Amino acid sequence: MLMPSCRRILYQSGKASTVVSTSYRFSWLSPSDVSSETTQHILQCTQSLDSIKPGGAGHASSIRVRLLHAAVRQRIVKLAQQRPEYYNVEALGIPINDLDCIATIGTFSATLIWLSLPRQGIWMKQQEIDDYIALWRYIAYLTGTPTEPFETPEKAKKIMEVLLLHEIQPTETSKILANNIIKCLAAQPPSFASESFLNVNARFLNGNELCDALGLGKPSLYYWALAAGQCFFFMFICYTYRSIPSLDRRKIAVSRFIPLMNRAS
Numbered sequence: 001m002l003m004p005s006c007r008r009i010l011y012q013s014g015k016a017s018t019v020v021s022t023s024y025r026f027s028w029l030s031p032s033d034v035s036s037e038t039t040q041h042i043l044q045c046t047q048s049l050d051s052i053k054p055g056g057a058g059h060a061s062s063i064r065v066r067l068l069h070a071a072v073r074q075r076i077v078k079l080a081q082q083r084p085e086y087y088n089v090e091a092l093g094i095p096i097n098d099l100d101c102i103a104t105i106g107t108f109s110a111t112l113i114w115l116s117l118p119r120q121g122i123w124m125k126q127q128e129i130d131d132y133i134a135l136w137r138y139i140a141y142l143t144g145t146p147t148e149p150f151e152t153p154e155k156a157k158k159i160m161e162v163l164l165l166h167e168i169q170p171t172e173t174s175k176i177l178a179n180n181i182i183k184c185l186a187a188q189p190p191s192f193a194s195e196s197f198l199n200v201n202a203r204f205l206n207g208n209e210l211c212d213a214l215g216l217g218k219p220s221l222y223y224w225a226l227a228a229g230q231c232f233f234f235m236f237i238c239y240t241y242r243s244i245p246s247l248d249r250r251k252i253a254v255s256r257f258i259p260l261m262n263r264a265s
Contacts, residue, residue: 041062044057045058046135052139062143069101069144077089103167105139105150106160109135113129120205121232122235133150136150136156168210182198185198186198196220199219200219201227
């Protein structure tokens with residue numbers, strides 16, 4: 001759950017932070033619960049081909065996300081009409097709009113491929129990139145997100161770069177959101193990671209410049225060493241399984257049980 005949550009900080013540090021903070025008011029879930037639900041959605045969508053087909057857990061989860069976005073969007077717009085100070089539609093745009101949704105899909109696809117994994121020493125094969133972008137283009141379709149930016153890996157990378165250049169502008173609201181995510185996830189199952197370890201992971205994935213602007217903690221060299229060791233471990237596991245097909249098939253088979261275990265817990 002660490003990686004989706006740390007990448008979520010990147011999205012919530014942009015102009016969408018006001019929309020995100022407003023949306024949280026309509027949720028009965030804490031930031032840690034939201035991160036857990038997001039991770040569960042990703043696991044269900046990537047569990048198997050059948051899971052993302054109609055009737056599968058990933059397909060149903062994506063439809064629920066679409067309906068949730070529509071409900072929250074409608075509620076915020078209605079409240080903004082009654083109480084203009086609550087949310088400024090003219091200044092901020094329609095909440096959870098197409099750009100917000102594109103940024104979200106990009107965070108879990110293009111950002112992972114070209115930022116998060118390379119910063120941990122892992123590079124995907126071209127066929128893996130093509131397949132992963134195609135999967136998230138389909139998820140974008142299911143959630144009501146425009147699919148044009150994800151028609152090809154090249155387009156997905158370009159939209160990621162444009163959003164990073166123009167949308168990542170930390171505000172006081174995004175500072176609060178980013179720090180709340182860290183504090184809510186600290187010492188929580190299944191990893192029980194400390195706040196310092198979460199901070200160093202956020203800095204590894206998002207960079208020191210952005211994390212400084214968000215006011216995230218500055219962990220000691222000890223935690224940087226832990227994060228580096230974690231990356232070497234991930235690299236060893238990833239490239240070992242990739243080079244031995246039988247191990248890779250076994251890992252995939254085991255991974256498909258993770259969403260079922262999470263649902264049971």
